[in-house]
Amino acid sequence: QSVLTQPPSASGTPGQRVTISCSGSNSNIGSNTVNWYQQLPGTAPKLLIQKNNQRPSGVPDRFSGSKSGTSASLAISGLQSEDEADYYCAAWDDSLNGQVFGTGTKVTVL
Amino acid sequence: QVQLVQSGAEVKKPGSSVKVSCKASGGTFSSYTITWVRQAPGQGLQWMGRIIPILGIVNYAQKLQGRITINADTSTRTAYMELSSLRSDDTAVYYCARGLDSASLHWGQGTLVTVSS
Numbered sequence: 001q002s003v004l005t006q007p008p009s010a011s012g013t014p015g016q017r018v019t020i021s022c023s024g025s026n027s028n029i030g031s032n033t034v035n036w037y038q039q040l041p042g043t044a045p046k047l048l049i050q051k052n053n054q055r056p057s058g059v060p061d062r063f064s065g066s067k068s069g070t071s072a073s074l075a076i077s078g079l080q081s082e083d084e085a086d087y088y089c090a091a092w093d094d095s096l097n098g099q100v101f102g103t104g105t106k107v108t109v110l
Numbered sequence: 111q112v113q114l115v116q117s118g119a120e121v122k123k124p125g126s127s128v129k130v131s132c133k134a135s136g137g138t139f140s141s142y143t144i145t146w147v148r149q150a151p152g153q154g155l156q157w158m159g160r161i162i163p164i165l166g167i168v169n170y171a172q173k174l175q176g177r178i179t180i181n182a183d184t185s186t187r188t189a190y191m192e193l194s195s196l197r198s199d200d201t202a203v204y205y206c207a208r209g210l211d212s213a214s215l216h217w218g219q220g221t222l223v224t225v226s227s
């Protein structure tokens with residue numbers, strides 16, 4: 001049972017902007033930084049955003065992250081066909097003393 | 111260039127144990143966090159636990175406490191995850207990942223563990 005809630009799906013046409021939300025609580029997002037992962041079919045997850053809004057080297061600037069209170073969001077601007085994947089948010093949870101993942105959002109490029 | 115190579119697929123009987131290895135090459139080993147994550151077929155990601163070798167810190171997911179053991183051999187740059195009392199719902203792809211804090215930048219290729227009688 002995931003502690004972080006995401007919408008199950010999101011979609012857009014090429015070039016559009018898509019936003020994915022991640023809702024948590026004071027013990028996780030409210031107290032710690034949020035990371036985002038992209039998982040293409042049949043592959044290991046890839047770190048997309050770390051510490052709320054930092055892109056690791058090599059991640060296109062089309063991807064951006066933000067956090068406010070107990071929620072976070074991932075935005076994909078200029079949507080491309082290769083962005084079709086599952087996206088997960090993650091954060092440390094002080095109450096559980098462990099990391100928690102979001103429920104995951106499947107992004108479809110129409 | 112950091113690379114994590116995991117051991118091969120396993121088929122286990124219910125009630126038995128499985129031990130998955132994760133060998134790191136490139137970069138330092140001890141000062142990074144090794145995290146274990148699993149993904150059941152068609153399901154999302156589940157955090158299992160982590161180890162920070164240089165600090166000797168190990169944390170486990172509450173749901174797996176008592177069944178999971180994570181350790182690391184710094185001399186061989188290899189981390190291990192052992193899960194006991196296997197059940198059918200432990201069937202999943204198991205990943206190791208390396209990073210700082212809770213952000214995992216490098217991932218292993220995944221190890222499929224199938225639990226079946």
